[in-house]
Amino acid sequence: MAKIATTVYEQIRTAILTGELSNSERLVEEDLAVSMGISRTPVREALRRLAAEGLVDVSPNRGARVAEWDVHDLREIFDLRSILESHACELATPRASAAEIEFLENVCFEMEELAKTDLSSETRLPALAARNRIFHGKIIEMSNSTRLGLLIETLIHVPIVMQTYKVYSPEALQRSLHHHREIVNAMKAGDEVWASSVMRAHVLAAREEILGQPDPE
Amino acid sequence: MAKIATTVYEQIRTAILTGELSNSERLVEEDLAVSMGISRTPVREALRRLAAEGLVDVSPNRGARVAEWDVHDLREIFDLRSILESHACELATPRASAAEIEFLENVCFEMEELAKTDLSSETRLPALAARNRIFHGKIIEMSNSTRLGLLIETLIHVPIVMQTYKVYSPEALQRSLHHHREIVNAMKAGDEVWASSVMRAHVLAAREEILGQPDPE
DNA sequence: TCAGGTGGACTTGTATACCATCTCGTACGA
DNA sequence: TCGTACGAGATGGTATACAAGTCCACCTGA
Incomplete structure (x- = not known):
């Protein structure tokens, strides 16, 4: 099986790039997980990778949001x-x-x-x-x-x-x-x-x- | 308590930068976890962050190693x-x-x-x-x-x-x-x-x- | 009426158990 | 003797359960 985390990563990434996810929209791990029918773990990993690339902002204990640019x-x-x-x-x-x-x-x-x-x-x-x-x-x-x-x-x-x-x-x-x-x-x-x-x-x-x-x- | 994952990340990072961990040394999640008295989960997150920065190389199913440079x-x-x-x-x-x-x-x-x-x-x-x-x-x-x-x-x-x-x-x-x-x-x-x-x-x-x-x- | 505190719902962070996959060694057959 | 196939052990990946922190709304008292 291809790594689920990678799949999730790509899905969220393209969703952001195509504008499907609007600016500064909240990305709740649980919601993303159930909407894709998987557990939170791969979602977490995907969000961390996106954060490392600067596509999402994460605050401790406060979750991830789509990053915004001016x-x-x-x-x-x-x-x-x-x-x-x-x-x-x-x-x-x-x-x-x-x-x-x-x-x-x-x-x-x-x-x-x-x-x-x-x-x-x-x-x-x-x-x-x-x-x-x-x-x-x-x-x-x-x-x-x-x-x-x-x-x-x-x-x-x-x-x-x-x-x-x-x-x-x-x-x-x-x-x-x-x-x-x-x-x-x-x-x-x-x-x-x-x-x-x-x-x-x-x-x-x-x-x-x-x-x-x-x-x- | 400050996030354990961050603590682990910093520990491994400084260990690499100071040369404490030699080049291409294996980083086994389980070993790191028990040596720090924590579970594998934060260790995983720390290793992913380090991988994103290029400080460690991870191969699927083969674990993480300290990155090396020529x-x-x-x-x-x-x-x-x-x-x-x-x-x-x-x-x-x-x-x-x-x-x-x-x-x-x-x-x-x-x-x-x-x-x-x-x-x-x-x-x-x-x-x-x-x-x-x-x-x-x-x-x-x-x-x-x-x-x-x-x-x-x-x-x-x-x-x-x-x-x-x-x-x-x-x-x-x-x-x-x-x-x-x-x-x-x-x-x-x-x-x-x-x-x-x-x-x-x-x-x-x-x-x-x-x-x-x-x-x- | 307003300020401050408290409780609860929600979300993230961590631990643990389970499953899939890879590696490597050994044994068997050509 | 060499190659392949099988299997045991180890390792990474996933799911679930639980703990801890944050935010918001409501309630109480001045």
């Missing part, structure tokens, strides 16, 4: 992503094989084709978002730094970051796809400064698209 | 620290108050005095290491980015990183202290580029001091 949190996340993902580009560029470059080019092509189609956003946006994750994930994998990957992973799982494309204007989407192409071109040229600079711009542009102008503090 | 891991950690801590400097510089600058200068002074003394290393090195952590921690706190702090925290707890000064030569120690002074001076001057550059150099110098020349891969 604009300041999101700004922090995008800033850090811009630094870490551009570093991943820097590491990946000198290591990139021809096959890996080709893989990235394929993803670019698929996304460009998707962007041209006129499908309803219900099917187009998830497909774009999925390939976007593949693109970024591949570069992180190519960087060959497990810890860098782990750090970025802990930053990504905030809902709004996962669903970036939902709020993109057509122009922003085009710019994003051009960035992807440019990153691959820079990697093909073996220019890690170029590649990492584009990646940094890419993430920072996403930040502004989502958050608007920098908050005056 | 040179490549340490290189990754110092590289990431150099990036993240320099970013902390960049954020902290424009926010630094006069009181905070003075606090950092005090820490510098204390470390310089400690370095002059002839105390046995048993008392001098821990005192230096403690103040070093305070210095770096203060700058991270000043950066006002909780997530940045969390990311750095997850990188720090590898024993050898904690005990940096143990392997320092007198020259390296002097250079390290000079770096600290220079960082504070740069922050006082409000020059975040200068400050972050020194911090980056500071961490990378530590990397080379500890790991020697870059591995040829």
Whole structure:
């Protein structure tokens, strides 16, 4: 049997990421357990893991709640992503094989084709978002730094970051796809400064698209 | 009573960090529980928390072991620290108050005095290491980015990183202290580029001091 | 009427018992 | 002699029972 705790973890996680569980909603161990037909023990373990990732807040003897994020949190996340993902580009560029470059080019092509189609956003946006994750994930994998990957992973799982494309204007989407192409071109040229600079711009542009102008503090 | 699980967590954690538990040593839940006179439940929770932080490795049905790190891991950690801590400097510089600058200068002074003394290393090195952590921690706190702090925290707890000064030569120690002074001076001057550059150099110098020349891969 | 205390319901934290699974050794057969 | 299969012992995972802490509402007394 696959570990129940892991299953529970994934269920709650996706429930949070899809917005099924609203912000700061209470997560009572007993309720979750009976609703899934299991005991509290695996639920506890799942909640602890989610707490370690920052997806839920737990107070001693007071239970767990869905964590909430404000604009300041999101700004922090995008800033850090811009630094870490551009570093991943820097590491990946000198290591990139021809096959890996080709893989990235394929993803670019698929996304460009998707962007041209006129499908309803219900099917187009998830497909774009999925390939976007593949693109970024591949570069992180190519960087060959497990810890860098782990750090970025802990930053990504905030809902709004996962669903970036939902709020993109057509122009922003085009710019994003051009960035992807440019990153691959820079990697093909073996220019890690170029590649990492584009990646940094890419993430920072996403930040502004989502958050608007920098908050005056 | 303070949560038993937390107590257990801290005990195991310090045991690992001080080297009391040797590398890849098995951590049997039952043994730990009876040796502390408690049940397995809080031990389990403590081990999961440590696993989430990367201090122990758990394999399904095979138990938990103290995690081990090789040179490549340490290189990754110092590289990431150099990036993240320099970013902390960049954020902290424009926010630094006069009181905070003075606090950092005090820490510098204390470390310089400690370095002059002839105390046995048993008392001098821990005192230096403690103040070093305070210095770096203060700058991270000043950066006002909780997530940045969390990311750095997850990188720090590898024993050898904690005990940096143990392997320092007198020259390296002097250079390290000079770096600290220079960082504070740069922050006082409000020059975040200068400050972050020194911090980056500071961490990378530590990397080379500890790991020697870059591995040829 | 309001302040403070008290009781109870609810929830988390801990202990224990039970079950599933893995590991490793031994014996049997090819 | 080597390989495989079976089984005993140990270990991790799950469920349930119980203890302890928190929060809220109600009640009492000034």
